[in-house]
Amino acid sequence: MTVAAQQIVDGTPAPTAGNDTGTVTPIGVDEAAQFLYREARLADAHELDAWEALWTDDALYYVPIDDTADPMTSMSIIFDNRGRIATRIKQLHTGRRHAQRPPSRLCRTVGNVEVLGVEGTDTVVTSVVQIVESRERGTRFWAGRVTHKLRRTDDGLRMSTKKVVLVDSDRPLLSLSFLV
Amino acid sequence: MTTTLGSSRPTPEGLRGLVQPDRVHGSLYTDPAIFAAELERIWYSTWVYVGHVSEIPRPKDYVRKTIGPQQIVMTRDTDGGVHLLQNRCAHRGNLVCEADRGHSGSFRCPYHGWTFSNTGDLLGAPFNQGYGGREGLKELGGLATVPRVGIYRGFVFGSLAAEGPTLEEHLGAAAERLDRLARLSPEGEVELTAGFVQHEVEANWKMLVENETDGYHPQFVHSSIFSISGSSIGDLYSDKSTAVTRALGGGHSENDLAPEFRRLGVPMGWAGTPESKIPDYVAQMRDVYGTETGDEIMINGSPHIMIFPNLFVAEIQLFSIQPLAVNRTVQHVTAIQFKGAPDLNRRLVTQCVGSVGPAGMLLADDAEMYERNQRGVEQLRPEWLDLRRGLGRETTDDDGYTIGTATDETSMRSMWSHYLTLMDPQPATAPQESTVEGAQA
Amino acid sequence: MTVAKGDDEATPGIELGVVASEFATVKVTLEQGGSGARLRVEDLRADAVRYLDALELESLVWAPEDWWRRLLDPSLHRWRDAGRGPEIESLPPG
Structure with missing residues (x-):
């Protein structure tokens, strides 16, 4: 997470569009929300390849324990670059990812979508997610504040960053083996 | 054999029947009475790993740890010594430390303000005339300490039993x-x-x-x-x-x-x-x-x-x-x-x-x-x-x-x-x- | 407890930062003004300020461990039973 995005999440005023975004059509809140809903639906439905295709090559998929810590020197719940996202998806595809066999039944709500500003070529979007996960062991409720960085590409909108700060990120958590 | 232990505390004889050289009984994993006995005889007796000295590098650093369900505060005193305290106020039993970690040489209970040193001593209580003044505080207890603390290569172990094998004996090879x-x-x-x-x-x-x-x-x-x-x-x-x-x-x-x-x-x-x-x-x-x-x-x-x-x-x-x-x-x-x-x-x-x-x-x-x-x-x-x-x-x-x-x-x-x-x-x-x-x- | 308050809010200072734990939150400012420097220490959880000059700070450095332990007793100053005991309990001998 860059400093700018961090400030945004913390509530400081959003930066205005940078100089190098002149040719990019801004991403509005409706367009951003449509992307977030689609991403949520693909994750819920375990449409793994379609979900993976939403990422840019410089992807960062990050679920911190302590949102203020440096992920290079501190433990995280998920800290995936593009290569590790691919590994995660491949593992799910093997059918031997036991923690997702059978896959969790998922139903998530994405809300409180706001466009916070622009960082270079990316638009920073914040939202809240609430997820109900049902497995044989029982039903679990997950919730967190999400930051997306969305980028307009020739293939449509893509995400370069997805950070999910769970409300209970630094407490004991049961396995979280679906795509959060 | 009869293996249902019900809610009664398992007897040693019963346990011997449940642990055999080539098999163990399923109730060892599911019986709450056996779990209670394990807390007493294993977790509150033997040496248990608690934390590492590098988690409290400076004097007055502290970090919250556990021994099974027991809440422990691991502290570093001004001389560099490591202490394990039970996170329970000597007054009414409130949890004294709430933060996962911090830097403080003393801890003040949020309930009534009783204040303890990071070695567990009671430093004082508000409005102490109710206890007969400062002299009266001597009758009151401090934070309980884990009776035995052992450190090997920076790994801090605690034993809630006052006596038993040394840490070196416990670790062996x-x-x-x-x-x-x-x-x-x-x-x-x-x-x-x-x-x-x-x-x-x-x-x-x-x-x-x-x-x-x-x-x-x-x-x-x-x-x-x-x-x-x-x-x-x-x-x-x-x-x-x-x-x-x-x-x-x-x-x-x-x-x-x-x-x-x-x-x-x-x-x-x-x-x-x-x-x-x-x-x-x-x-x-x-x-x-x-x-x-x-x-x-x-x-x-x-x-x-x-x-x-x-x-x-x-x-x-x-x-x-x-x-x-x-x-x-x-x-x-x-x-x-x-x-x-x-x-x-x-x-x-x-x-x-x-x-x-x-x-x-x-x-x-x-x-x-x-x-x-x-x-x-x-x-x-x-x-x-x-x-x-x-x-x-x-x-x-x-x-x-x-x-x-x-x-x-x-x-x-x-x-x-x-x-x-x-x-x-x-x-x-x-x-x-x-x-x-x-x-x- | 004697606390100095608002006597000269306008004194310029370098805000050194907030020293906080779960037990206390204190703002520390180095003030340069009048005829010398002083440290302004503010309890952010209560409306209380203490100014410390160089000699007072030096004395803190030399205060023995027992004195510090005594200072942490809530009954020593801040939470005393008014009129129910000696006005000030004497500090133990160093």
């Missing part, structure tokens, strides 16, 4: 494995500075302890990640592997993978990290230890050891196991960091984060197995869990320890043997597999 771990640092010290991920499982704590050095499961439970990452870890736990499972006594056990690492003969091959990626570390190790010894240390690698009842060192990561209920356990996991090795440490963090924790590509699958196992043993029949794998092919190594092949259940059998000596300290007959216990001395 496990101590040498911690030495081996520390030698991987060019400065000879481990640091636990990366923070902990807390992974909860709905399973009995012994499921985890048994799994940690179970070399039989990786090829199955972790085949998904081995197959796509091209990892050769799976091969270490096969019938062709020269690795051994070793019972170290005291309930401790290890998967000794060093024979395989030596066969590979590549410095840092055990970590899957080529020398070229961590040139500073490798150079420093050779500089400090000399090329020959440095390479030997880097080839032999890190231990894979379960130190009973709750410290598991798995090469690059450290787990502390915390039982909360008969079917509820938390694993506190961190990446091991080596003092003076920043380039290696960063790789260890990212490698560890990919593997462990709730979303870890290895540990989420282990957790799934723990939870399935817990639901399974809650079924009535067959009542027993089998423990006989490799029983007929165990041998004794040069140091007198019982060893099995990489996939044998030698480690579990020795854990249960030690379990009985703790749960039933004065048996009518000699404990089974006394050779395992004897090896410790």
Whole structure:
């Protein structure tokens, strides 16, 4: 997470569009929300390849324990670059990812979508997610504040960053083996 | 046999019937009365790993820790001494410390303001005339301290029993494995500075302890990640592997993978990290230890050891196991960091984060197995869990320890043997597999 | 407890930062003004300020451990039973 995005999440005023975004059509809140809903639906439905295709090559998929810590020197719940996202998806595809066999039944709500500003070529979007996960062991409720960085590409909108700060990120958590 | 214990406290005789040389009874994982007895006889008696000195580097630093369900505050006094305090106000029993960690030489209870030093002494209470002034405070207690604190290589252990074997006696051969771990640092010290991920499982704590050095499961439970990452870890736990499972006594056990690492003969091959990626570390190790010894240390690698009842060192990561209920356990996991090795440490963090924790590509699958196992043993029949794998092919190594092949259940059998000596300290007959216990001395 | 308050809010200072734990939150400012420097220490959880000059700070450095322990007693100053005991309990001998 860059400093700018961090400030945004913390509530400081959003930066205005940078100089190098002149040719990019801004991403509005409706367009951003449509992307977030689609991403949520693909994750819920375990449409793994379609979900993976939403990422840019410089992807960062990050679920911190302590949102203020440096992920290079501190433990995280998920800290995936593009290569590790691919590994995660491949593992799910093997059918031997036991923690997702059978896959969790998922139903998530994405809300409180706001466009916070622009960082270079990316638009920073914040939202809240609430997820109900049902497995044989029982039903679990997950919730967190999400930051997306969305980028307009020739293939449509893509995400370069997805950070999910769970409300209970630094407490004991049961396995979280679906795509959060 | 009758094995239903109901809600009554299990008797030692009953327990002896439940733990046999080649099988254990399912109720050991599901009976709340047995869990209560384990807290008393194991978790509140023997040495339990609590934390590491590097988590409280400066005087007045403190960090919250646990011994099973017990809340502990680990503190560093102004002289550098380490203390373990129970997080319970001497007045009305309130939790005194709320923050996970902090820096304060004294603790003030938020309920009525009773204030304690970080060594547990009561420094004062508000409006003390109600207690007869300052003199009256002498009648009042401070924070309870864990009666025995022992430190080995920076690893802090606590025993809630005032008397018992020393930490050195408890660790036995496990101590040498911690030495081996520390030698991987060019400065000879481990640091636990990366923070902990807390992974909860709905399973009995012994499921985890048994799994940690179970070399039989990786090829199955972790085949998904081995197959796509091209990892050769799976091969270490096969019938062709020269690795051994070793019972170290005291309930401790290890998967000794060093024979395989030596066969590979590549410095840092055990970590899957080529020398070229961590040139500073490798150079420093050779500089400090000399090329020959440095390479030997880097080839032999890190231990894979379960130190009973709750410290598991798995090469690059450290787990502390915390039982909360008969079917509820938390694993506190961190990446091991080596003092003076920043380039290696960063790789260890990212490698560890990919593997462990709730979303870890290895540990989420282990957790799934723990939870399935817990639901399974809650079924009535067959009542027993089998423990006989490799029983007929165990041998004794040069140091007198019982060893099995990489996939044998030698480690579990020795854990249960030690379990009985703790749960039933004065048996009518000699404990089974006394050779395992004897090896410790 | 004697606390100095608002006597010269306008004194320029370098805000050194907030020293906080779960037990206390204190803002520390180095003030340069009048005829010398002083440290302004403000309890942010209550409306209380203490100014410390160089000699007072030096004395703190030399105060023995027992004195500090005594200072942490809530009954010593801040939470005393008014009129129910000695006005000030004497500090133990160093």
